[in-house]
Amino acid sequence: AVRAGGWCRSRVAGSEGSSAGLCAGGCSGRDRGGDARRLSLLPLREADPTRKPSPPGCRWDSLLSNPPLRTTVLLPLSHQCGRRRPPEAPLPSLCAAGHRSxxxxxxxxxxADNANLYVFGGYNPDYDESGGPENEDYPLFRELWRYNFATDTWHQMGTEGYMPRELASMSLVLHGNNLLVFGGTGIPFGESNGNDVHVCNVKYKRWALLSCRGKKPNRIYGQAMAIINGSLYVFGGTTGYIYSTDLHKLDLNTREWIQLKPNNMSCDMPEERYRHEIAHDGQRIYILGGGTSWTAYSLDKIHAYNLETNTWEEIATKPHEKVGFPAARRCHSCVQIKNDVFVCGGYNGEVILGDVWKLNLQTFQWVKLPAAMPEPVYFHCAAVTPxxxxxxxxxxxxxxxxxxTGSLFKMWLVVPSLLELSWEKLLGYFPRLATLSRAQLLHLGLTQGLVERLK
Structure with missing residues (x-):
């Protein structure tokens, strides 16, 4: 039997994030540009219908070239990078296929989609780790990376058009073949924030500036963002000096911004915050954690915005029967599968966290997964495949x-479908599958969907 929940370590070395506090100072100007025409905002692909969810287990898989972790691995590890290096070495690792990470x-x-993980932006004040003289945007990373699951390789994508310069604590969502980027900050933090929506079509590798109407949100970073029923919702964030509880909506059809004015009294509003996460069930937007430079908010009660009544609600969650509630946290990550939300890592103002929790949006029951992160971390990023x-x-x-760090880990949050298990086995037996042409792959009996994962 195959269980979900095993961490698997990927192959990278390094990572961005602001320091624990906020920074101030001057920054260079921002260039403008981009063509907003012919943007195709398509719906996300549906999850694999053959997959049946089950309770998560307790294993991470590592995809990194560092020395192996002292854990047992549930699922077969992908091949490791050809060159090993000490964990403290500052340079990015080179993988067996010759790809940088x-x-x-x-x-x-x-x-993430079915085939790739897309990583955008980031920050590292260490000159050597950030690429030294080769990184023109030091200490930021003005770059877009793609990690292909099937070939187990990283690729820095060469794109055309205007790539944003606000590269720390921006918001990013995937909409069809389009990456939508909003907000973020340059260096020093808070001195050159953004409030534009940039779109990168990952198929055609081109950036464009989305032309919008209405009053845009303030120039902020550390906000949370989600697409719900064809609209982009943005909540919270900071200018670098003040924190926000503003909630904005961008209709992706009319491309018009509006600021939502809830019917509640101000005392019923959630506290101002940044570096929180949000989840939704189509009717409510749930605010999870976050904080300021001096505090982190608890998860025993969460605020939810009701899209139908235009009001904020406070919801009491239920503790795990043995260990209680998750610790308060900010700068954590959050992914969602149907009505289950998974919270991972973060910082509570004193220690870096490495725990993983699940919250059900129907029962509001917290469950602590028996799968501690291989390394506690905050200011990281996480994504879940369909x-x-x-x-x-x-x-x-x-x-x-x-x-x-630049480590990449994966963990199945559900029991993998027969399709996914068979696909991983096939890739293990035929590692050079990606070198074949589309016609050869189709002739071998692969479906068009599986061929797309390789190309």
């Missing part, structure tokens, strides 16, 4: 040394 970073964002596999990349792993 993203340097260590924090404050970046990632999304098939139910979570990938976690980068982040800050040492507060005192201000140390970041």
């Amino acid at each position: 993203p340097p260590a970073r924090s404050g970046h964002r990632c999304v 098939a139910g596999c979570m990938y976690v990349h980068g982040g800050v792993v040492n507060i005192h040394e201000n140390k970041r």
